[in-house]
Amino acid sequence: MISNLNILDSVEICVTDRELKKHYYKTKIQDIISDNTFFTMIPSSETGRPVMFFKDQPYELYAKGTEGIMLWIINYLGTEKLDNLSACKFQAIAGPQTTQRREFFRQPVSVDLKFYITKSEAGVDTVLERSGRIVDLSGGGCAFMCNDQILLRSKLLVQFSFRDSDFEFDCEILDRINFTQTRANWDYKYRVKWVDAQEKTIDQLIRLVFAQQREMLINSGSRGGDRFV
Structure with missing residues (x-):
């Protein structure tokens, strides 16, 4: 399911708030393990604060590939230490799908x-x-x-x-x-x-x-x- 992803790939995680507004946070793949599970660096908001994720809601992961923009649905599993650095642990539950190329601002x-x-x-x-x-x-x-x-x-x-x-x-x-x-x-x-x-x-x-x-x-x-x- 996540064979299209590689360590150090640049990705964006989309967080949809309670008002259904979307917020996109850039980060990188830090490690990939079994069971469609992977780690990312902890993304920061535009104010410089770490982005908070919750275990009871799905998120969207976007990455650019040779076939276009790829989309996965992911679950947040928690935060762990990798090489003494905190990292976010996620598991892909759906995807990848090639999403629409955007010709207009969305x-x-x-x-x-x-x-x-x-x-x-x-x-x-x-x-x-x-x-x-x-x-x-x-x-x-x-x-x-x-x-x-x-x-x-x-x-x-x-x-x-x-x-x-x-x-x-x-x-x-x-x-x-x-x-x-x-x-x-x-x-x-x-x-x-x-x-x-x-x-x-x-x-x-x-x-x-x-x-x-x-x-x-x-x-x-x-x-x-x-x-x-």
């Missing part, structure tokens, strides 16, 4: 979503309304959480409101992460890309995404967003 958000499965590889065609929560958003697509299991490459119609503006997009599912074996509030996470979206609608969304980014920078001084581009 802004962490927490936005209610309504969606409809319009077409899937299984031939499902329904107008049943479903719900979820968008956790990052860009001019090229979004990532959202929901409790519905949906086939990859399925086509969806999504509707949401962002900064007092209503949006509706046709989209295609690019990848899926299964959280059913964890304590996450949602069962699945999906990444989608917009399909045949109107340029003026994309421009409007991009302006709003950057407006929110600027506000977050002013309010918190955080860079935020996805650093793998």
Whole structure:
């Protein structure tokens, strides 16, 4: 499961807070052992303080590979000493998956979503309304959480409101992460890309995404967003 990782590889660990905002912390692989278990150097926040991890929630690990950006779901096992240096011990529980190459800045958000499965590889065609929560958003697509299991490459119609503006997009599912074996509030996470979206609608969304980014920078001084581009 972690054969793509090597000692001293640069990686990023994503921490999702209670408001579903994502925070990315750079670190390096310090050692790799059996049972998909590995150690990283303890990452630091932008204030210089060590990042705290908890054993009761999953985290995302990102690393750049020859096939693109690879993603694992990992559990925190604790802190141990390696060569007299403290290190974080993790175990991969899912992955790797190749994630979407990001053509746009992805802004962490927490936005209610309504969606409809319009077409899937299984031939499902329904107008049943479903719900979820968008956790990052860009001019090229979004990532959202929901409790519905949906086939990859399925086509969806999504509707949401962002900064007092209503949006509706046709989209295609690019990848899926299964959280059913964890304590996450949602069962699945999906990444989608917009399909045949109107340029003026994309421009409007991009302006709003950057407006929110600027506000977050002013309010918190955080860079935020996805650093793998």
